[in-house]
Amino acid sequence: MALPAPHLDDRDFQSLVDDAKRLVQQRCPEWTDHNVSDPGVTLIETFAYMVDQLLWRLNQVPDRLQVAFLELLGVQLEAPKAAHVPVTFELSAPQPGTVPVPAGTRVATRRGEEEAVVFTTTGLLEIIATRRAYVVTQPAGDSVVQRTGMLDEGLSFDCFAPLPQPGDCLYIGLSDAVPACLVTVRFGCELTAAGVLPEYAPTVWEAWDGATWAECEVISDSTGALNLDGDVVLTVPGSHQSSVGELERLAAWLRCRVVPAENGLRAYERSPRINRVTAFTMGGTVDAVHADVVLNEVVGVSDGVPGQRFPLRHTPVVPGPGPRVVEVDTGRGVQEWQEVASFAASTQDSHHVMVDAVAGELVFGPAVRNPDGSLRCYGGVPPQGSGITIREYLSGGGRKGNIARHAIDVLKDSVPYITSVDNRIAARGGTDPESVDEAKVRGPMVLRTRQRAVTAEDFENLAKQAAPNSVARARCVTAGEAGVAPGSVRVLLVPVAPEGEHGGLEFQDLIPAPDVVAGVQEFLDERRVVGTRVSVERATYVGVTVVATMRSTPAAESTMVSAASLRALYRYLDPLRGGPDGRGWPFGRPVLVHEIAAVLQRVPGVDIVDAVRLFPVDLASQRRAGQVDRLEIGTHELVFSYHHQVRV
Numbered sequence: 001m002a003l004p005a006p007h008l009d010d011r012d013f014q015s016l017v018d019d020a021k022r023l024v025q026q027r028c029p030e031w032t033d034h035n036v037s038d039p040g041v042t043l044i045e046t047f048a049y050m051v052d053q054l055l056w057r058l059n060q061v062p063d064r065l066q067v068a069f070l071e072l073l074g075v076q077l078e079a080p081k082a083a084h085v086p087v088t089f090e091l092s093a094p095q096p097g098t099v100p101v102p103a104g105t106r107v108a109t110r111r112g113e114e115e116a117v118v119f120t121t122t123g124l125l126e127i128i129a130t131r132r133a134y135v136v137t138q139p140a141g142d143s144v145v146q147r148t149g150m151l152d153e154g155l156s157f158d159c160f161a162p163l164p165q166p167g168d169c170l171y172i173g174l175s176d177a178v179p180a181c182l183v184t185v186r187f188g189c190e191l192t193a194a195g196v197l198p199e200y201a202p203t204v205w206e207a208w209d210g211a212t213w214a215e216c217e218v219i220s221d222s223t224g225a226l227n228l229d230g231d232v233v234l235t236v237p238g239s240h241q242s243s244v245g246e247l248e249r250l251a252a253w254l255r256c257r258v259v260p261a262e263n264g265l266r267a268y269e270r271s272p273r274i275n276r277v278t279a280f281t282m283g284g285t286v287d288a289v290h291a292d293v294v295l296n297e298v299v300g301v302s303d304g305v306p307g308q309r310f311p312l313r314h315t316p317v318v319p320g321p322g323p324r325v326v327e328v329d330t331g332r333g334v335q336e337w338q339e340v341a342s343f344a345a346s347t348q349d350s351h352h353v354m355v356d357a358v359a360g361e362l363v364f365g366p367a368v369r370n371p372d373g374s375l376r377c378y379g380g381v382p383p384q385g386s387g388i389t390i391r392e393y394l395s396g397g398g399r400k401g402n403i404a405r406h407a408i409d410v411l412k413d414s415v416p417y418i419t420s421v422d423n424r425i426a427a428r429g430g431t432d433p434e435s436v437d438e439a440k441v442r443g444p445m446v447l448r449t450r451q452r453a454v455t456a457e458d459f460e461n462l463a464k465q466a467a468p469n470s471v472a473r474a475r476c477v478t479a480g481e482a483g484v485a486p487g488s489v490r491v492l493l494v495p496v497a498p499e500g501e502h503g504g505l506e507f508q509d510l511i512p513a514p515d516v517v518a519g520v521q522e523f524l525d526e527r528r529v530v531g532t533r534v535s536v537e538r539a540t541y542v543g544v545t546v547v548a549t550m551r552s553t554p555a556a557e558s559t560m561v562s563a564a565s566l567r568a569l570y571r572y573l574d575p576l577r578g579g580p581d582g583r584g585w586p587f588g589r590p591v592l593v594h595e596i597a598a599v600l601q602r603v604p605g606v607d608i609v610d611a612v613r614l615f616p617v618d619l620a621s622q623r624r625a626g627q628v629d630r631l632e633i634g635t636h637e638l639v640f641s642y643h644h645q646v647r648v
Helices: 013-027 039-058 065-070 148-150 436-449 456-464 513-523 558-572 595-600
Strands: 082-093 099-101 107-111 116-123 123-129 132-138 169-174 183-189 203-208 213-215 219-222 231-236 252-258 271-291 289-300 307-310 327-328 332-339 352-356 360-364 367-369 375-377 387-396 406-409 418-422 471-477 488-495 533-538 540-552 606-618 636-643 644-648
Touching: 065 436, 082 123, 116 289, 123 271, 132 148, 132 271, 148 169, 148 213, 148 271, 203 231, 203 595, 203 636, 231 387, 289 352, 307 606, 367 595, 456 471, 456 488, 488 513, 540 558, 540 595, 558 644
Parallel strands: 332 352, 488 533, 540 636, 540 644
Antiparallel strands: 082 271, 082 418, 099 123, 107 116, 107 406, 116 271, 132 169, 169 252, 183 231, 183 271, 203 213, 203 252, 219 231, 289 387, 307 360, 327 332, 327 387, 352 360, 367 375, 406 418, 471 488, 540 606
């Protein structure tokens, strides 16, 4: 998409005339005839015409030239990105057969003060019915013991060794593999296990994928570490499959394995005793994207000339999991044209097409005239009269898709037997489209660095470029600062994170995923100066709690004022969206009492801010220190809001 050129002065001829007539009324009230026949009005229009010509010439420089230079460098506006999140569908009750959740099923957040955020599933989810077929135990280093017959006869057994050791396993064989499904394992237990805290049992649940054991996520456990009758609800990995393995039975195996107790917690002193085991499927998990999936859209008919552009009906367009495919119906068959990033390597026989995501257009290759007068086509030209159809694309995206966990709870499309939906983790990856001002800042960086990391600013820009959907901010700590050794740099990452309660953030959402850290590390290693050592880590934070007392105006409701004040505090003391300029709290900037008071004073409904107190918080121990009037933040640290308190 061509970068839109800015107007330095957007006044036109008529607005200049109207402004002049307004000034005449203010400064010369005796002049009452403002008709076009009046000689004075004729003079006003003459001068307005001359000024209009000057403004037209002014708008040609200098920003317009800057935009033109950026286009020559190949700098284009970045399209928005769509947030992704796995969503879990739950059944009303176990079903005897497979329940499909079609691709394209829409789910949403609950509508409140803001518009609901809609997500669309990207693939087919099959919730496969299953049941318990076998039960096997195996103490660490010992042989397997079949327990299925004992359960069928109503007998009980120890699921681990009498004194459980790390490596003891309880195996449960399911009749059918249940990849990406939510499985409930129902136990009948005797109160025999001792030593462990129910919520901190030293066990892990795993599923066999045909090659290795993949860890399952435990959604809930009401058995008290296998001491009580109850359910263990698991999310099974998508790689789950049936296998014989070493257990001598063909089944889809799950296992509960004893692991060493950590962090000073106690281990099992006696084995749990089991007298009943059943299993059934209660739901499944599938990926969803904050975008609408558009299928088989007819965009137009080719006129047979190079450089054709066809607008798409749904914008903005966001990147999908792979290149888009365009179908060209020539009347004698349907051709598949593949999406490419540019036409630089395309020839006149190449079935290539570009998608301008920001403008929302399909673009076919242009023709360039050579010095000898001949034309060279960069990309093929669909024959005249051919119908153009794009098979699939995504439309939507934006930062508002980065929602908090458990925010999705509305089914927009009805699915039989499905009663609820939930996102157990926060959505990530949504970004807004790049503005012209942002492109103007990025353009000189592209020209200067040429993808090489030399200065601290280079490392920061390239770190965000390495993972634009995951990294919101980056900070480079150079040699000699904060204990960084000579010849080394440390890059601190602040990930994209959704807003939580009252507009705040969850601390765990500010810890970048290991694959993001590894990806940025690899990206920077390829672009660093030879001999420079690069370490990529998460940013460090200083916790702060604000305790404020204020009075509201007589017409304001105190609960509304309190909620608005908390939102203002969390938004101002936010490492991503806070600070004086709203672009994130600056690294190393202290927190001052009078600034917090000013933020609260601007909240609608606040009459007087009586008192504001600041308390540093150790985020590791979650302990609050003594009151301070000025909270110092390290040069390369950020502030984090921790449980603010407001009394109105």
